[in-house]
Amino acid sequence: MAKRFTKPTINWVEMEKRVPPSQKANFFAFKAKADAYYRRVQASPAEAPKINWEEYSKIVPVPGLVEKFKTAYAAFKVPYPADTLSAKIDEQWKALQPEIQKFCETMQKEIDAVTVDLNKVKALPKFDDMTMEMFAELYPNEALDFTKKPSFWPHNIEEQPGYMTPEQKAMKAAGHH
Template sequence: MAKRFVKSSINWKELEKRVPPEQRGKFFAFKGRAELYFRRMMSNPPQSPKIDWEGYKKIVPVPGLVEKFQKEYEALKIPYPEDKYSSEVSKEWLALQPEIKKYTDEMQAHMDKANAEVKRIEALPKFEDMTLEVFYDVYPEQAMDFVKKPSFWPHTPDEQLGYVDPTQKIEK
């Protein structure tokens, strides 16, 4: 006989933390169905109820029929499937642990870098309060440098000094 479950092996609190907000409704519906099934299973007794064979022998008029059913019922053994895969899954899980650790370390480094960038951006003055000099100090590659690279009206590439038309062939 299989051993009886006494509590669910699912950590619902931890699982709920990992569910995206747009899927929470489906998650709670699934959780409700799983708990309903578990309660229905727990409401049944762990052992099958005993059959009153003597009572049936008194009621059934055909001689030997109840004895035949009793013998067949007691000889009936329903095989409980053997767990062949849990050990393989455990081995695969242990083999994956170094890869998982490496991936989480890489992602943590990426998150740390992103958080550092967020802190740097939050430390900057607001764009509304920035002057051209402050913008040039913070973003030198994007700021206009009127001394080193002057720009003339209408500030399109073909109106600037040293412009070369990319559609014309260069003759040597």
């Protein structure tokens, strides 16, 4: 008889943590199918039912028929496929471990860098409390500096005096006025 499952070997809680929100519905549908299959397996008996052969030999009038069925029943084995893939999967998993470790290290470095940037942003004063002077001090390249580089509303490049489109620049460079 095949090995009987006593409990599922899948850690559904950990797997659910790794499923992206857009795939949650598919994950729960898969889990429901797996649970239904597991319940069906558990509902079946682990061993084949025992037959009272003496009772049948008293009832069946044909001599030797019950013994023939008894030997055939004892000889019958349910064919279970041999597990030929687990070893290959384990080999692939072992081969992937260095790549996974390298990816995790790379992602941890990125997480650390982003955490540093996030802490800098969190340390800034609230947007409502920040003045233009504070912004200019914190971000000199992004701040408007009206003394060194005056601009007019709406303070975008296209609306400023002297602005030329790329086509106008190309014509001027070619010598056209």
